[in-house]
Amino acid sequence: MKIAFLALSNEIHKRILIAWNYKFNLMSQVVLVTVIFVGASFLLGKGQFNPNQLSTLFIGYIVWFYARITIMGTSMDLKDEAEAGTLEQTYMTPAPSEFLLLGRMLAMLFIATVMVLLASLVLLLLLHIPLSLSWAALPVLLLTLAGLLGFTLILGGATLVYKQIEGLADLIQNLLLFVTGSLLPVTDFPGWLATLARTLPITEGIEVLRQILLQGQSLSSTWSSGSLRGLVLNSVVYLSAGWLIFKWSEHIAKKQGTLGHY
Amino acid sequence: MIPFSRFPTAAIEVTSLSKTYRTRQRSIVRAVDNLSLSVPAGQIFGLLGANGAGKTTTIKMICGLITPTSGRVLVNGYDVAHERSAAIRQIGVVLEGTRNVYWRLTAWENLLYFGRLKGVSGQPLKARAEQLLRELQLWEQRNDTLRTYSRGMQQKVAIACALVTDPPLILLDEPTLGLDVQAACVMKEWVIKLAQEQGKTVVLTTHQLDIAQELCDRIAIMHKGQLVADQPLSELLHLFSQERYQIRVKGNLADLRAACFGNLTVRSEHGEVILTGAIADQATLYHYLTRLQDLSLPLLSVRRVEPDLEEIFMELLTRSEKGEQREDRVLSSVQ
Numbered sequence: 144m145k146i147a148f149l150a151l152s153n154e155i156h157k158r159i160l161i162a163w164n165y166k167f168n169l170m171s172q173v174v175l176v177t178v179i180f181v182g183a184s185f186l187l188g189k190g191q192f193n194p195n196q197l198s199t200l201f202i203g204y205i206v207w208f209y210a211r212i213t214i215m216g217t218s219m220d221l222k223d224e225a226e227a228g229t230l231e232q233t234y235m236t237p238a239p240s241e242f243l244l245l246g247r248m249l250a251m252l253f254i255a256t257v258m259v260l261l262a263s264l265v266l267l268l269l270l271h272i273p274l275s276l277s278w279a280a281l282p283v284l285l286l287t288l289a290g291l292l293g294f295t296l297i298l299g300g301a302t303l304v305y306k307q308i309e310g311l312a313d314l315i316q317n318l319l320l321f322v323t324g325s326l327l328p329v330t331d332f333p334g335w336l337a338t339l340a341r342t343l344p345i346t347e348g349i350e351v352l353r354q355i356l357l358q359g360q361s362l363s364s365t366w367s368s369g370s371l372r373g374l375v376l377n378s379v380v381y382l383s384a385g386w387l388i389f390k391w392s393e394h395i396a397k398k399q400g401t402l403g404h405y
Numbered sequence: 406m407i408p409f410s411r412f413p414t415a416a417i418e419v420t421s422l423s424k425t426y427r428t429r430q431r432s433i434v435r436a437v438d439n440l441s442l443s444v445p446a447g448q449i450f451g452l453l454g455a456n457g458a459g460k461t462t463t464i465k466m467i468c469g470l471i472t473p474t475s476g477r478v479l480v481n482g483y484d485v486a487h488e489r490s491a492a493i494r495q496i497g498v499v500l501e502g503t504r505n506v507y508w509r510l511t512a513w514e515n516l517l518y519f520g521r522l523k524g525v526s527g528q529p530l531k532a533r534a535e536q537l538l539r540e541l542q543l544w545e546q547r548n549d550t551l552r553t554y555s556r557g558m559q560q561k562v563a564i565a566c567a568l569v570t571d572p573p574l575i576l577l578d579e580p581t582l583g584l585d586v587q588a589a590c591v592m593k594e595w596v597i598k599l600a601q602e603q604g605k606t607v608v609l610t611t612h613q614l615d616i617a618q619e620l621c622d623r624i625a626i627m628h629k630g631q632l633v634a635d636q637p638l639s640e641l642l643h644l645f646s647q648e649r650y651q652i653r654v655k656g657n658l659a660d661l662r663a664a665c666f667g668n669l670t671v672r673s674e675h676g677e678v679i680l681t682g683a684i685a686d687q688a689t690l691y692h693y694l695t696r697l698q699d700l701s702l703p704l705l706s707v708r709r710v711e712p713d714l715e716e717i718f719m720e721l722l723t724r725s726e727k728g729e730q731r732e733d734r735v736l737s738s739v740q
Binding site for chain 1: 465468469472493505507508510514518
């Protein structure tokens with residue numbers, strides 16, 4: 144177990160060191176995402192910044208930003224390592240390989256959190272978005288991120304086997320912006336789209352976060368209404384499916400000898 | 406740092422190892438076909454073969470990076486399939502290609518990362534990393550990122566990363582590929598030092614047969630996934646020596662007047678004509694000498710010669726191809 148945790152912390156440390164090399168790229172992403180939010184909220188507000196709409200939009204957009212960084216980051220990261228030849232070297236560890244991936248994703252989440260905090264700070268100060276923060280939002284955010292991790296594991300598994308999936312990852316992260324209720328609440332969607340949206344990884348999380356942060360609901364009331372239960376179910380399903388699919392993909396990649404291919 | 410092996414005499418035991426792939430056209434490719442070999446501890450073992458012979462697949466199966474279709478690999482007595490964790494600790498590997506290490510990290514960061522990856526940490530790891538970087542004369546540049554290093558320096562760091570946990574077995578897949586002469590020399594010195602001074606087992610694959618001949622105690626040659634030779638270098642070099650001759654006469658190539666000398670290779674050097682190659686029996690040798698006498702070319706010397714590894718390699722591959730063709734003919738006549 145000591146080896147597993149050493150591998151985990153080692154992986155997190157490495158990813159952060161490498162990310163630091165790309166700090167200007169990351170900063171430009173923060174700027175880009177901030178500018179897009181300002182533009183999107185201006186358009187959705189039909190030429191003005193509506194404070195109530197801004198809060199709704201802000202929560203969805205920030206959760207989507209997490210999704211964007213982890214989805215693109217993990218698939219690019221695995222592909223880049225396969226291309227560089229270091230992916231196979233990372234498998235030369237006595238620790239279980241899932242700890243390496245977990246380390247990779249936790250580092251990605253840490254980097255994403257720093258970027259989200261920076262973007263949020265700028266947006267909150269710039270647009271004076273009314274938002275009453277609550278500790279109850281934290282477990283909901285963590286649950287949402289757990290589901291997102293599961294979803295990223297599925298894409299990570301696909302990357303191990305097929306490698307060239309950045310296009311698909313890009314398409315998915317953009318689709319998530321429009322069909323998960325990031326921009327508009329799912330309740331405004333047509334029935335079939337709302338049903339589809341609820342099967343996606345961040346939709347339920349965004350909804351529960353809005354209930355807590357905007358409507359002032361408690362965790363117990365969101366549990367009673369079923370929305371929190373939906374989020375728990377969604378996250379557990381994605382996390383379990385992601386884990387299984389990743390292990391299976393790893394097995395396939397080793398069987399096909401494509402672990403280091405690109 | 407690394408636990409003692411279970412069987413100290415055999416570093417690697419490969420038994421009936423096979424790897425087959427299904428292509429997109431649904432045909433089956435046998436990358437490695439029923440391979441069995443044993444690598445004694447403390448030797449430099451060369452695994453040679455043309456492109457696509459199955460060398461890299463074999464190395465990766467030894468490391469557990471490719472799952473074999475059948476067969477078993479033991480590394481210092483640990484089964485790679487069932488005791489992966491213990492087996493991996495025995496191995497340091499530099500895989501084929503230019504980037505086994507992180508170019509965005511410094512040499513120091515790379516060494517610490519790969520050490521921790523293998524479960525070593527703290528002061529012992531830092532001391533070992535320092536020792537390796539000093540020995541490789543990279544200590545002064547330890548805080549520079551590897552993208553600023555030359556290819557030779559990067560390869561040194563890759564080897565240092567493979568050695569950072571002091572494993573008893575080192576696998577080097579094409580370690581001198583793309584290196585300049587000076588960097589290749591440093592690499593060769595290191596390989597010899599690892600085996601002779603530190604008692605490590607080194608398995609290396611290479612296309613550069615002169616390097617294999619210079620370094621290896623034992624050579625295995627693979628062809629189309631199969632083992633066509635596995636012998637100590639000295640025995641391998643003697644394999645065809647009885648059949649090979651070198652005849653030197655005074656003159657130049659024009660003096661031969663298109664005379665035929667079977668399979669002998671003919672070259673001209675400093676006013677001499679040198680004929681080299683396999684001569685099956687004494688009668689043929691005398692026949693060639695008589696022909697040279699008829700051409701009035703003064704005989705300078707006749708001697709048996711040791712073939713070099715390259716000639717043996719080519720000969721074995723030719724024999725292997727012929728064997729396959731014979732088998733094909735037998736099979737087609739049976740069918």
